[in-house]
Amino acid sequence: MTPAITDRLRPSDVAPLLTTRWLGRHYHYCEETASTNSAASELARDGAAEGTVVVAEAQTRGRGRLGRAWVSPAYQNLYLSVILRPHIPSGLISQVSLMAGVAACEAMREWCPATIKWPNDILVAGRKLAGILAELEGEGPARFVVLGIGVNLNSGAGDLPPELRDKATSIRIETGAPVDRPRFLARILSHLEVRYDQLQHEGFGPIAEAWGAESALIGQTIRVEEPTGQVSGVVIGLDADGALRLRLESGAEHRIVAGDVTVVGGYPEINRS
Numbered sequence: 001m002t003p004a005i006t007d008r009l010r011p012s013d014v015a016p017l018l019t020t021r022w023l024g025r026h027y028h029y030c031e032e033t034a035s036t037n038s039a040a041s042e043l044a045r046d047g048a049a050e051g052t053v054v055v056a057e058a059q060t061r062g063r064g065r066l067g068r069a070w071v072s073p074a075y076q077n078l079y080l081s082v083i084l085r086p087h088i089p090s091g092l093i094s095q096v097s098l099m100a101g102v103a104a105c106e107a108m109r110e111w112c113p114a115t116i117k118w119p120n121d122i123l124v125a126g127r128k129l130a131g132i133l134a135e136l137e138g139e140g141p142a143r144f145v146v147l148g149i150g151v152n153l154n155s156g157a158g159d160l161p162p163e164l165r166d167k168a169t170s171i172r173i174e175t176g177a178p179v180d181r182p183r184f185l186a187r188i189l190s191h192l193e194v195r196y197d198q199l200q201h202e203g204f205g206p207i208a209e210a211w212g213a214e215s216a217l218i219g220q221t222i223r224v225e226e227p228t229g230q231v232s233g234v235v236i237g238l239d240a241d242g243a244l245r246l247r248l249e250s251g252a253e254h255r256i257v258a259g260d261v262t263v264v265g266g267y268p269e270i271n272r273s
Helices: 011-017 036-045 093-110 170-176 181-202 204-216
Strands: 027-030 052-058 078-084 115-117 121-124 126-139 144-151 221-226 231-240 243-248 251-256 260-263
Touching: 011 027, 011 181, 011 204, 011 231, 011 251, 027 036, 027 093, 027 181, 036 078, 036 144, 078 181, 078 251, 093 121, 093 126, 093 144, 093 204, 121 243, 144 181, 170 243, 221 243
Parallel strands: 027 052
Antiparallel strands: 052 078, 078 144, 115 121, 121 126, 126 144, 221 231, 221 260, 231 243, 243 251
8 A cells, every 4th residue: 555645735735836927826725525627617607717726635526538537545646627718719628638738748757757648648658647637618708617637646556446557557656756746736737837828828839849749649550439430540740729630541631539549559668858
């Protein structure tokens, strides 16, 4: 079992470490909640400011993409949601999730090598370290995005469900050292603020370029289970709206808007520092 972790993510623990201008300056802390995304959505509907953060020590019904559960043991990891009100069309909200993937990967690589898997996972050696879930709600001036980020920080191998032990990992498993959770939270918020401001002021182009540099998929042959069936091809990058671009065996280009991705032959060994 993982040794007891004594740090907390209370406002008094995190505030002295924050270097952000606006992100996380409104901070809601829960010992336990059903889902930080659900809690943040309620706050946003009540008019909470952009940049409001919800953090929980444990979730009882944490969720990921496609309605999957996110395992959320207490006092080990990071369960974070941020309220954003981006000035981009609703049809391009996937860009927010991709932007967050870049920011999260940059933060995690301060502790260990990491890469991005489209659309919303951060990996180490092909195993999932973190997941991202962006949920859009409302219309017009009341429209908002709740951006959820879950990161496995201090879980040990024995803390993971048996069915996930060959698919998931944590920074502690990868490095053998415990993670200072308040410091990690401050760093991920810092990277997220920089990349979100970039998305707002410069558009998606710089984010797509950074995504390509951090991607685990560029140049890899993948198989995708789309809603309409299965397709295989070599990943060549992101389209302007965030769709994944594939080169098919025929030479034609194919766009992936939604689907589950599998790398044919597994992930290559990546050693970045």
